[in-house]
Amino acid sequence: MEKELVYxxxxxxxxxxxCVYEIYYRKDDxxxxxxxxxxxxxxxxxxxxxxxxxxxxxxxxxxxxxxxSREFLRTVFYIYLSEEEDSGIIILDYIxxxxxxxxxxxxxxxxxHVRAANEVYRRVSYERHRYLGLLRFKMLEGGVLYATIEPxxxxxxxxxxxxxxxxxxxxxxxxxxxxxxAVFYNKEQWIIRSLNxxxxxxxxxxxxxxQELWKTYYKHISIPNRKNLRQKRAYMPTRYWKHLVExxxxxxxxxxxxxx
Amino acid sequence: xxxxxxxxxLADAAKYDVSCSSSGSNRSNKKDxxxxxxxxGICHSWSDDGRCISLLKILMSNYCIYDCAYCVNRISNDxxxxxxxxxxxxxxxxxxxKRNYIEGLFLSSAVVKSPNHTMEMFLNVVKTLREEExxxxxxxxxxxxxxxxxxxxxxxxYVDRMSINIELPTDEGLKMLAPDKNHKDILNxxxxxxxxxxxxxxxxxxxxSTPKYVPAxxxxxxxxxxxxxxxxxxxNLAENLYKGYELKRVYYSAFIPVSxxxxxxxxxxxxxxxxxxxxxxxxxxRFYGFKADELLDNSNQNFDLLLDPKCDWALRNxxxxxxxxxxxxxxxxxxVPGIGVKSALRIASSRRFGKVTFDDLKKMGVVxxxxxxxxxxxxxxxxxxxxxxxxxxxxxxxxxxxxxxxQLSLFDLNGxxxxxxxxSLSV
Numbered sequence: 114m115e116k117e118l119v120y121x122x123x124x125x126x127x128x129x130x131x132c133v134y135e136i137y138y139r140k141d142d143x144x145x146x147x148x149x150x151x152x153x154x155x156x157x158x159x160x161x162x163x164x165x166x167x168x169x170x171x172x173x174x175x176x177x178x179x180x181x182s183r184e185f186l187r188t189v190f191y192i193y194l195s196e197e198e199d200s201g202i203i204i205l206d207y208i209x210x211x212x213x214x215x216x217x218x219x220x221x222x223x224x225x226h227v228r229a230a231n232e233v234y235r236r237v238s239y240e241r242h243r244y245l246g247l248l249r250f251k252m253l254e255g256g257v258l259y260a261t262i263e264p265x266x267x268x269x270x271x272x273x274x275x276x277x278x279x280x281x282x283x284x285x286x287x288x289x290x291x292x293x294x295a296v297f298y299n300k301e302q303w304i305i306r307s308l309n310x311x312x313x314x315x316x317x318x319x320x321x322x323x324q325e326l327w328k329t330y331y332k333h334i335s336i337p338n339r340k341n342l343r344q345k346r347a348y349m350p351t352r353y354w355k356h357l358v359e360x361x362x363x364x365x366x367x368x369x370x371x372x373x
Numbered sequence: 374x375x376x377x378x379x380x381x382x383l384a385d386a387a388k389y390d391v392s393c394s395s396s397g398s399n400r401s402n403k404k405d406x407x408x409x410x411x412x413x414g415i416c417h418s419w420s421d422d423g424r425c426i427s428l429l430k431i432l433m434s435n436y437c438i439y440d441c442a443y444c445v446n447r448i449s450n451d452x453x454x455x456x457x458x459x460x461x462x463x464x465x466x467x468x469x470x471k472r473n474y475i476e477g478l479f480l481s482s483a484v485v486k487s488p489n490h491t492m493e494m495f496l497n498v499v500k501t502l503r504e505e506e507x508x509x510x511x512x513x514x515x516x517x518x519x520x521x522x523x524x525x526x527x528x529x530x531y532v533d534r535m536s537i538n539i540e541l542p543t544d545e546g547l548k549m550l551a552p553d554k555n556h557k558d559i560l561n562x563x564x565x566x567x568x569x570x571x572x573x574x575x576x577x578x579x580x581x582s583t584p585k586y587v588p589a590x591x592x593x594x595x596x597x598x599x600x601x602x603x604x605x606x607x608x609n610l611a612e613n614l615y616k617g618y619e620l621k622r623v624y625y626s627a628f629i630p631v632s633x634x635x636x637x638x639x640x641x642x643x644x645x646x647x648x649x650x651x652x653x654x655x656x657x658x659r660f661y662g663f664k665a666d667e668l669l670d671n672s673n674q675n676f677d678l679l680l681d682p683k684c685d686w687a688l689r690n691x692x693x694x695x696x697x698x699x700x701x702x703x704x705x706x707x708x709v710p711g712i713g714v715k716s717a718l719r720i721a722s723s724r725r726f727g728k729v730t731f732d733d734l735k736k737m738g739v740v741x742x743x744x745x746x747x748x749x750x751x752x753x754x755x756x757x758x759x760x761x762x763x764x765x766x767x768x769x770x771x772x773x774x775x776x777x778x779x780q781l782s783l784f785d786l787n788g789x790x791x792x793x794x795x796x797s798l799s800v
Contacts (some may be wrong), residue, residue: 223733224726242413247417279409280406299500326465340422342423
């Protein structure tokens with residue numbers, strides 16, 4: 114029996130596009146392209162491990178930009194950030210289709226590979242947009258603003274860009290507690306670092322009273338005659354509630370000394 | 374009174390205003406400033422009624438000199454009253470904004486002392502926010518009818534959006550329920566703001582540095598069901614407001630009885646389904662190329678509650694159908710029931726690569742259980758054998774009658790589909 118081919122890479126975007134380079138070069142047709150840390154070995158699979166190569170990455174990156182479009186490249190990057198299991202192979206099929214149809218491929222909605230790619234892209238960009246609103250900062254002693262998030266997709270870098278413009282004269286930290294990474298902003302630039310120790314948080318003396326004001330507002334702005342919890346949950350799925358001040362009662366920061 | 378108690382009273386008093394949108398402005402942050410506006414708008418939370426919370430929506434004060442029967446804040450109503458100081462509003466806005474609770478401020482007010490006095494209080498707040506706090510987030514302010522033009526203009530230079538609520542669709546309604554108001558006083562400032570916006574846009578072409586003036590435009594709100602005005606009059610008014618006054622949005626608010634006034638109708642529940650039909654019709658006017666006169670007329674003055682307005686139109690104009698998905702022009706695609714703007718765009722762009730099949734339509738988000746009666750796909754028809762509109766209507770409504778009536782009752786009980794920012798309507 115012929116084994117199914119699996120490409121393994123280091124989990125970086127550079128590594129993923131290096132795989133694409135190698136697959137084209139070797140004329141392979143893998144069944145999966147996944148980060149090696151996510152791999153579970155199986156007897157019916159054959160593995161090829163690809164080391165990230167910046168030169169090969171650049172070749173693929175620039176050729177997509179030139180022969181297809183920047184917008185296409187952005188879609189590819191979003192799909193990579195989705196961290197969904199089959200995102201590697203969706204990207205490969207999408208890039209193959211892109212080379213075939215060129216710049217116009219974004220409009221080819223009836224093509225199954227384009228459709229699959231667009232669906233993942235939509236999920237990631239939708240979650241990014243959601244978090245622009247649902248993220249909650251809490252003010253720490255000394256005036257640093259601190260937020261915790263647990264997104265489905267790895268969107269923290271996209272939040273960094275948004276808040277560095279909006280909150281350009283504040284110090285802030287956005288902490289993805291699921292992936293143990295954080296964006297730090299020092300009024301000039303933002304960087305992403307890993308952050309896995311639980312931090313001892315001391316809040317600004319006024320933090321609790323603003324949280325109370327917000328919860329009060331939240332309660333009173335609703336019209337009782339129009340109560341519609343189903344619709345509320347459709348727009349704001351409960352998995353996002355944990356880190357919300359107005360809904361995440363257990364986790365408002367004052368019942369606990371540190372974060373999980 | 375402390376800020377918390379005031380917030381309870383003045384959020385309660387503001388909640389019947391439907392608008393909460395933070396879209397349409399692209400104000401950017403400045404050096405050492407706080408905030409910017411997002412053109413698409415951002416929802417920050419959703420309250421228990423399923424409406425989006427984007428802005429801090431409060432009244433400055435609910436001490437009103439008027440006695441409008443439909444309004445909870447009328448002078449004759451016995452309820453707790455409060456007034457925020459400008460400092461309190463600025464402080465709450467800034468601190469909510471920094472914590473990312475909100476996109477900005479939506480400030481309205483009862484008419485305190487006089488329209489001019491109220492407008493001056495607004496001016497004080499927005500000036501402090503923009504000039505002292507260097508706040509560049511979204512600000513929506515109500516313009517008070519009867520206030521001096523110069524005051525309204527000064528406020529307009531600081532804000533992203535202004536609105537004046539018409540509330541009652543006709544002058545007769547106003548005479549009966551709001552004796553202190555008339556349409557002329559409401560429409561005049563609306564026209565003046567529109568003229569200023571037009572002037573700003575002209576100047577902007579010549580001088581890039583022209584200071585902004587109400588960049589996100591004007592909106593208004595109409596109360597549905599407090600008077601006997603028909604849907605036909607309401608959508609005609611809306612059409613005029615979009616055309617003549619270049620409004621960005623007309624909001625419709627199902628009347629919620631807030632008093633026992635004998636002049637007012639009594640409802641067990643607010644007319645939410647009717648409100649929904651009006652929103653669907655409003656969408657058809659703004660994005661689907663329909664005219665009010667196509668949707669309703671003198672012999673047919675109200676929307677069919679069982680059928681969305683586009684379906685209703687298509688059945689009355691069945692001679693235009695079926696249309697061939699692979700050939701028909703984009704404007705007609707938009708008129709097919711079950712096809713929205715997004716799916717119409719998808720169909721139009723995909724046709725260039727090859728034939729669009731019935732199966733493709735499903736994956737593009739077309740609602741086939743409505744669309745199938747009105748289209749052919751590569752010559753094939755998937756509806757019923759005849760193009761008899763009454764039979765098709767029966768099929769669309771009766772298709773799953775039990776489900777449909779269940780949906781209706783759920784709708785009545787649980788409220789409409791209205792959100793401030795993201796309203797998804799499939800028409």
